[in-house]
Amino acid sequence: MKNRCLLLALSALAAGVLPMPAAEMEPDGKWQVHDRNRPQPAVVAPGATFSQGAPAPADAEVLFDGTGLAKWENERGDAATWITNADYVESVASGSTLGGGIRTKGKWADFQLHVEWASPNPPKGQDQGRGNSGILINNMYEIQVLDSYESKTYADGQAAAIYGQKPPLVNACKPPGEWQTYDVAFESPRWNDKGELIKKACITVLHNGLVVQNHYELVGMTDGINRAQPWQTASKYGPPHSPEVFIQLQDHKNPVRFRNIWIRSLHSGSND
């Protein structure tokens, strides 16, 4: 037992983080889900602003601009009750109301989304417990929101990862408290009328102006959301769903702030 403890401690030291129980392999067979040995993305200091405060293009729908949560509801379809003020909305239910995420009332098939977020400052907690939230597309496909600034976690679970599937190309995090941007292009998965998947969901993400996901084809739903797929299981697509999807912001018990959220249809025109 002692030896085993020593071995565990050594491997923890070697990995630089705590060991995790065994998880399933990713579909490409290279890494386990949340594998702590998966290489960490290179750290890149982003430019100061990029698209911070970017006004919505004329064909966009403004989802949050500091004037309340009229475009949002909670997971039960009731009024969204996260804390808001003129500057931001915080992923914490106000007063004594029930917690949980908030989701848009509207839905979009293929979209471009701009979101700004800031991790709690001073930071609290470590690893997945530090400024955890997420952009949950249709409550199925998660772009991770996390304070990954000088804070280590498994690569497929850090900021701008497609949670449990794909680490970001680089770690472009800013320090906690500073506003950060996500500019996202998402194409919904498609099924034919026999229920066969004919097109996977695709996502491009710029984090603070750096491309971190480039038209990544999701291998399925990300795990851990509402137990749609248990945590640590490899991603799979669920039953067919409409290409029209909503945006949900995750309540992961950390007060993460969001502002300047807008969305527009990606295919208002056609370049076929």
Place this chain on the structure above:
Amino acid sequence: MYKISIVAPLIAMLAVAANLALAQNPTNVEVTIDGVTGFQDTALQPDGKWHVHDPARPQPPIVTPGNFSQMAAPPSDATVLFGGKAEDLSLWTDRQGNPAPWTVEDGVMVSAKSDIQTKEQFGDLQLHLEFREPTPPKGDGQSRGNSGVFLMGQYEIQVLDCFKNPTYADGATGGIYGQHPALVNACLPPGEWQTYDIIFNVPHFGPSGELQSPGYATVIHNGVVAQNHQAIRGATNWKSPGKYTPHGPTGPLALQFHNNAVAFRNIWVRAVPVVNDP
């Protein structure tokens, strides 16, 4: 005297124009449909839907953009290709390797005389650049503020003043020239700075030169997605469909001089493989 002085150069110009047209393709005749001038006697695109530069091809919907990434500072892993200094031009040459003939004034680089290209060669990349169209605008269609961003020196993302200036869809701003129109027309008025944020994956060729995977371009014009990981059909051309010629894994970034003085600033590139592997 007056007549001769005007007419002689006119005749000379017409002769040059006629020769140019003949050199390209004697059969192509410009047609104008709903105020858009283009061609319908050019080859069809590979999908058979539209002629190259077809004036009937739907125009990208106009979307008024906001400010997006204007004057975005380069990330720490970026190479600055033009930061506003005259000596930045030394990172560029003309297409033959001679000193770049563009001018730099007030921190701005202005197109002149010929195309320029970077000395450095790039494969996959993320590119940020800003351009400004001449004001007051001069010319119509393809003659108004024409320039271009040539990825690997041969895959062109069109730069044009398409603010209230109709042209054939596959040749408008944000288009992959002669192939894929932009998803939107997100042009700002001439005289205002506009941004391109571009993600490019190089095409890959097999050992015998066969195309293994095409190049892909994502273009965000003034913060609006104009191309979303669009497959490029080959080197971009005037009046003929894209065609690949096998080449190596890298190439220069080139900017076009197309007889119009288009200004550029804040050009930086991240020479990184933009595929999510491993």
